[in-house]
Amino acid sequence: MSRLRLLDLFCGAGGAAMGYHRAGFDVVGVDWKQQNHYPYEFVRADAIAILSRLAADEEPWPGAPWFDTVHVSPPCQDHSSLAVIHESHNTGWMLPASRFYLQQQARPWVIENVPGAPMRADYKLCGCLFDLPRLRRERWFETSWQGFEMRPPCHHVGSAVTVCGHGAQGSYEYVDGVAPTQADRRRAMGIDWMNRDELAQAIPPAFAQHIGAQLLEHLQAAA
Numbered sequence: 001m002s003r004l005r006l007l008d009l010f011c012g013a014g015g016a017a018m019g020y021h022r023a024g025f026d027v028v029g030v031d032w033k034q035q036n037h038y039p040y041e042f043v044r045a046d047a048i049a050i051l052s053r054l055a056a057d058e059e060p061w062p063g064a065p066w067f068d069t070v071h072v073s074p075p076c077q078d079h080s081s082l083a084v085i086h087e088s089h090n091t092g093w094m095l096p097a098s099r100f101y102l103q104q105q106a107r108p109w110v111i112e113n114v115p116g117a118p119m120r121a122d123y124k125l126c127g128c129l130f131d132l133p134r135l136r137r138e139r140w141f142e143t144s145w146q147g148f149e150m151r152p153p154c155h156h157v158g159s160a161v162t163v164c165g166h167g168a169q170g171s172y173e174y175v176d177g178v179a180p181t182q183a184d185r186r187r188a189m190g191i192d193w194m195n196r197d198e199l200a201q202a203i204p205p206a207f208a209q210h211i212g213a214q215l216l217e218h219l220q221a222a223a
Contacts, residue, residue: 004219006212007060007067009047009098010074013198014038015191016112019208020071024216028065037193047072048097055104069108069215072098073203076114095119102144108218110211111142112203122147123211126154127188130206135188136160139203141211145218161188164200 003026008017011029017040020027028041030050035042043061050060054070074094095113102109113119119142127135129151136156141147163185182199186192189204 004068004216005065007050007070009050009070009072010094011035011038011042012073012201012203013194014040015189015194015202015205016071016073016208018191019203019205019210020212022205022209023212025069025212028067030060037195037198039193047074048094048101051098051101054107055101057105067107068219069110070102070105071110071112071208072102073112074098076117099142107144108215108222109144110215112207112211113140114138115140120146123149123214124151124154125207125210127204127206128154128156130204130210132188132190132204132206133157134159134161135204136162137164137189137204139207141207143211143214143218147214147218149214161185163189163202 003024006020006025006027008020008027008029011017011031013035014029014037017027017029017038021040028043029035029038030043030045030047032046034044045061053060095111095117099111111119115138117140119140121140122143123141124138125141126138127133138154161180161184182196185199189199189202190206191199191202194202
C-alpha cells in the first residue's frame with residue numbers, strides 16, 4: 001500500500017515532518033524562508049498563498065502532486081505567553097487565516113500552535129507525555145475531525161529543559177546550576193539535525209508522530 005502524502009506548511013526545519021514521516025506519511029514542506037536542513041522535499045513559497053489555492057481547488061504550485069492531508073504551524077510569537085512584553089511580529093492573523101482556507105477545502109487538516117493561541121485544543125502535548133521526560137514544551141493541536149483523547153496532566157520531576165527564544169536559557173532546574181547545552185536541547189527535543197534558532201521554533205517529532213497516528217486512523221475510517 002502506498003504512503004499517503006502530507007503537505008507541511010510553515011514547515012521550518014522539519015520537526016513535524018520527521019514525526020509525520022515516522023507515522024507513515026510522505027511529506028513535502030513549504031516555507032517562505034529557505035530551509036536547508038529540512039529532511040524531505042522542500043518548496044520555498046508563501047504558505048498562505050498555497051492555502052488559498054487549495055481552497056480554490058487549484059494546484060498549490062505548478063506540477064504539484066496530490067496531497068491527502070495538510071498540517072500548518074503558523075508563526076506563534078504573537079500568541080505566546082511572552083507576547084505582552086515583546087513587540088508584535090504582526091503574524092497573529094495567519095492562524096485564523098489558515099483555518100479559514102483549510103475549512104474551504106476537503107482534506108483533513110491539523111493546526112499546531114502554542115498554549116493560549118486562538119484555537120480549539122483537541123490535543124495538548126508535552127515532552128513529559130512521551131519518551132522526552134526532561135522536555136518542558138506544551139503544544140496545542142486543532143484538527144478537522146475534532147479529535148479527543150484522555151491523557152494524564154503534564155508532570156515533570158527533577159530538572160527540565162525548556163527550548164525557546166532562539167536558544168535563550170529560560171527556566172532550568174539543574175541541581176548543579178549548569179545550564180543545558182545545545183546537545184542537551186537536541187536530546188530533549190529528539191532532534192539531531194537543527195541549529196539553535198531552528199530548534200527553538202521546532203515541534204518535537206514525537207508530537208507529530210502521535211498526531212499522525214490519529215490522522216491515519218481518521219483517514220482510514222473515512223475511506
